[in-house]
Amino acid sequence: MDYRDTPEEAGFRADLRQWLADHIPAGWDKIEDEQEAVALRKGWHRTLYQAGYVGLSWPVEYGGRGLSPVYDAILNEESGNLNAPPLPSVGYIGRAIFTYASEEQKQRFLPPLLSGDTQWCQGFSEPEAGSDLASLRTSARLDGDHYVVNGQKMWTSGGQYADWCLLLARTDPDVPKHKGISAFLVSVKEPGVTVRPIVIASGEAETAEVFWDDVRIPVHQRLGAPGEGWRIAMTTVSYERGPADIGFIAAYRRTLRKVEHLAAERGLLEQPEWRKKLARAYVQGEVLRLNCMEQLSSRVSGRPPGPEGSVAKLLWADAEQSLQHLAMDILGADELTGSAEGWLSSYFTSRPVSVYGGSAQIQKNIIARMLDLPR
Incomplete structure (x- = not known):
């Protein structure tokens, strides 16, 4: 794949750059109130959609523009370069719906997901089923034309703000555990649905636990066939593991610029050791970006994400956590004494990155299977 822009892509990039410069909300990254920040993200989602910048590679009939996935990458890059608010993460759940839903379900759920009219979360992990997701215990018992769901989900990111959930539940307890799961x-x-926010180490309630008590779900809201839940889950996390799909490259670039500014403020840029550390952070980001471009090349050729996404997931976790470590090294005691607020929270937020979409150990096992290595 030639990573340089075609004339059409270059024109799109220039138009997007100007649009972002004109529309990025001033001071968005200074907002501290959680509800205000959530409202801003939702508003930015709708603004992007109205301008035609959400669902760039989605089919036109479902609210997209039918463009190459390259345009999604351009959007991520320019958003990071101009310090825009986070891009809406519609890709991984939306792709699962697009791949497995009936035509009626696609028409019903995809347009409002892309437009931001509905917010989604995924109900996968449980107290006893995190990395070993196939051990989930939430049950869905068929009762006429409904399923009755009982159980508990944990670490449901954004669950307290969501309207809909992509839920995994066990519909057949008598078959091997991977085969008895369905998606809804x-x-x-x-x-019967109760959502309780969970305050994580950063002090933010960015995730939730969700209780399901005799929740009745119409059969026509099952996604895919009975027992197809594991396959659907793997499709979902394959996109969730892709940093480009969730806008991480843009966020990493924003953070790296801030870390460079911290080093400059403290007069560290002239010291070889600190320059070496900053250079390493830049190289880690570039390695991740190029890995994403390689996977993007495969997707442009019609190949969906596969187990190679585990490589990007490991690179993503290493880059983000290393960068936050570097920020802590630069700040020293200032963050702990309150002289440089915000960075300690960011550091704690980076810790679970190695768990998102499957832990680092799971990703290494997947790579080992790809290479026919012992696990």
Whole structure:
């Protein structure tokens, strides 16, 4: 793949750059109130969609523009370069719906997902089923034309702000555990659904636990066939493991610029050791970006994400956590004494990155299988 822009892509990039310069909300990254920050993200989602910048590579009939995935990468790059708010993460859940849903389900769920009219979360992990997701215990018992769901989900990111959930539940306890799971599209406003925010180490309630008590789900809201839940889950996390799909490259570039500014403020840029550390952070980001471009090349050729996404996931976790470590090294005691607020929270937020979409150990096992290595 030639990574240089075609004339059409260069024109798109220039137009996007100007649009972002004109529309990025001033001071968005200074907002501290959680509700205000959530409202801003939702508003930015709708603004991007109205301008035609959400769902760039999605089919036109479902609210997209039918462009190459290259345009999604350009959007990520320019958003990071101009310090825009985070891009909406519609890719991984949306792709699962697009791949497995009936035509009626696609028409119902995909357009409002892309437009931001509905917010989604994924109900996968449980107290006893995190990395070993196939051990989940939430049950869905068929009762006429409904399923009755009971169980608990943990670490449901954004669950307290979501309207709908992509839910995994066990529909057949008598078959091997990977084969007895089904997927459902469920409104979290249904009777019997209780969402409780979880405050993580950063002090933010960015995730939640969700309880399902005799929740009735119509059969027509099952996604895919009965027992196809594991396959659907693997498709979902394959996109979730892709840093380009969730806008991480743009976020990493923003953070790296801030870390460079910290070093400059403290007069460290002239010291070889600190320059070496900053250079390493830049190289880690570039390695990750180029890995994403390689995978993007495969996708442009019609190949969906596969187990090679585990490589990007490991590179992503290493880059983000190393960068946050570097920020802590530069700040020293200032962050702990309150002289440089915000960075300690960011550091704690980076710690679970190695768990998102499957832990680092799981990713290494996947890579080992690809290379026919012992696990």
